Amino acid sequence: MTAHGASREAMAAARERLDALTDSTSVDAARLADELAAVTALLHREVSLRRVLTDPAQPGDAKAELAGRLLGAQVGGETIDLVSGMVRSRWSQSRDLVDVLEELASIADLTAAQKAGTLDNVEDELFRFGRIVSSNTELRAALTDRAATATAKSELLRSLLGGRAEAVTERLVERLVTKPRGRSLEAGLESLSKLAAARRDRLVAVVTSAVPLSDRQKQRLGAALAKLYGRQMHLNLDVDPEVLGGIQVQVGDEIINGSIADRLEDAKRRMAG
Template identity: 65%
Template sequence: MIGASREALAAGRENLDSLTDNTSVDAAKLAEELSAITALLDREVSLRRVLTDPSRSGQDKAQFAASLLSGQVAGETVDLVSGLVRSRWSGARDLVDATEQLAAYAEVIAAEKAGKLDDLEDELFRFGRVVSGSHELRAALTEPKATTAAKASLVGSLLGGKALPGTVRLVTSLVTNPRGRSLEQGLESYAKLAADRRDRVVALVTTAVPLSDGQKQRLSGALAKLYGRKVLLNIDVDHRVVGGVRVQIGDEIIDGTVSSRLDGARQALEG
């Protein structure tokens, strides 16, 4: 997002933080309702255009949104969406993107309140690795001809009773309404939201063998000094790397694996 939309999303996150600071607010319910509103806005082109029309006053749009949603969702959800539509948006689609991000962020807050934020991060990461390692599973979850009910049922069979309800809801939402994103991109964006909640970055660490607790602490400490923030390690053991460690943070890769050095030597010889 750029310009006005970026500012509107930032204001929406601040409002969400303020709402969920109140212990009486059910963040998980808020997330579910925001997810449903995302689906509504994604379907109804004319509605999102009305709610982002720059020729209408923010108050007018907020009142329209409140009249539409009152009695259908909780008052906190009405307040949050009304605040969103008061803002100016660079494009109508940005409102949908923002509502979806706030739905995911509310799930993160719900997990944090329950003391389960680490579990949520880990489950999203692990599910992503499972999907990446199974072409058949990925194809089933992303099959364009499959109904949303069938995809939701598949997610339920895979994660139901084995993962947090918030994890199941996030993955189900992503699978049934990907909105142009790959499954991997969506899971990565959710994990980043969870990391941002605690002002830390996520590092994907690939090693040939499991790291000891001491090695994890030293690596995390070194990366924290390098990036100036706390670093969460998501560790993937892959025997193909032979030895050493490969670290990926966003688009940046630090590759110290033996397989990488061998590949470099092979390319040099072939060149």
Template identity: 70%
Template sequence: MSGATGGTTSREARAAARERLNVLADSTSVDPAALAGDLAAVTGLLDREVALRRVLTDPSQTGERKAELVGRLLGGQVGGETVDLVSGMVRSRWSSSRDLVDAVEELADSADLVAAERSGVLDQVEDELFRFGRIVAATPELRSALAGRQSAEAGGQAKAALVRKLLGGRAQAITERLVVRLVERPRGRSLESGLEDLTRLAAERRDRSIAVVVTAVPLTDQQRQRLGDALARLYGRQIRLNLDVDPEVLGGISVRIGDEVIRGTVAGRLEELNRRLAG
């Protein structure tokens, strides 16, 4: 799943697709895990078939005509909800054909996170994705094995097998499924950025932002609560804390929310955070 879109047109189309997925997510008759699998299969199809995705995003073709093509291609191959979702997406206008594929992939990941939410394990999945990302970042050999440039099919299978060996029985099945899809089809992304995107999507399921907090020493439960409360007031929304320890961190603490980094050496806002932690 790509975290960026190609322009205003694609952003609007992607937002509309997310809304349609949310409507489906509210229906208990929809199996979100099956929906995720179907959308992942459509992602693979569109990723392989460049000519097809260009036809489906061709602005000279009517939305209805493109939706009919989707129905002919996918009908009977995937569930009706998937056909309806993708048909709605191709009725929208896209800045590039690649943006459509990115959006379908994001919906696949989001559907799996809906399944996690229904099962009551969304927080665990979010935490496992973050922790796995930290392990990958700290282990060059593992990062190389999972991000290496082997031949596409054989390489994807080998990397998927490694993920299953690492996570099987140690993490939620949904976490394993999300990471396997990522390593099988990175689609030009680094493994780290793909894991960050997945963690961000998990947080958005709860309408939260993620703060990656690195401290020189572990925080106590009370300090974590104070930091979370302080950041929530600072940003005006709920903040999920992903915590890590690094004795070398400057100033004792570093907080990253999205693209913004607040370090312990920055006076203003972090001094306030430190006062709250100490208070």
């Protein structure tokens, strides 16, 4: 997420505290993720409480004490320490606290995957699931139906992902689907993919080609993009027969296009001009 002003500093401090916690081998990152997600849901639902905990006129220690009293019987000490530090910070908007908590929950889950050696799988599964959703209107409608219960959506996801995806992928997608908080499903999946890439300090390139790339082609493309951007690059690969030749690469908002179709369009525009 993008934060501004005081919230940016508060977010940076919260991420540092989370990293310090998850660096410890004694901390269960997956449990921490679940607890942070529960706190996120609570503060999203209880607007008045969220405003109290982010009120700059209230002493930070008083807000931390309140958070500790409310959460003490529901979450572990690490979560209380993390949330207490967050409510001591200043926030530009009360909603920013909830947004950052949600992001920290996702990062904690991704850290659990990283420790287990499954982060690459999670990153690929998030991308592939996003592609499935965007190409299947019925599935997207079922997962975003406001009239459907969270239980029904969870059961649908389990039928799709259960035993076929990493546990972290299932948890991340289930939280996104059952607690969207106003975001589109596609935007949420894209955000999760970027967080996964950030765990390895690398960028994400979405590569679309008419036919699947060979391993050698993928290696050469990854190396070329890493040299171009000065960062390691994770390739999310997609096949689209309408790309008549070459490939299309998107990194963030930048598109590098080398397909025949686009070269033809460029030629037509030049001739028309």
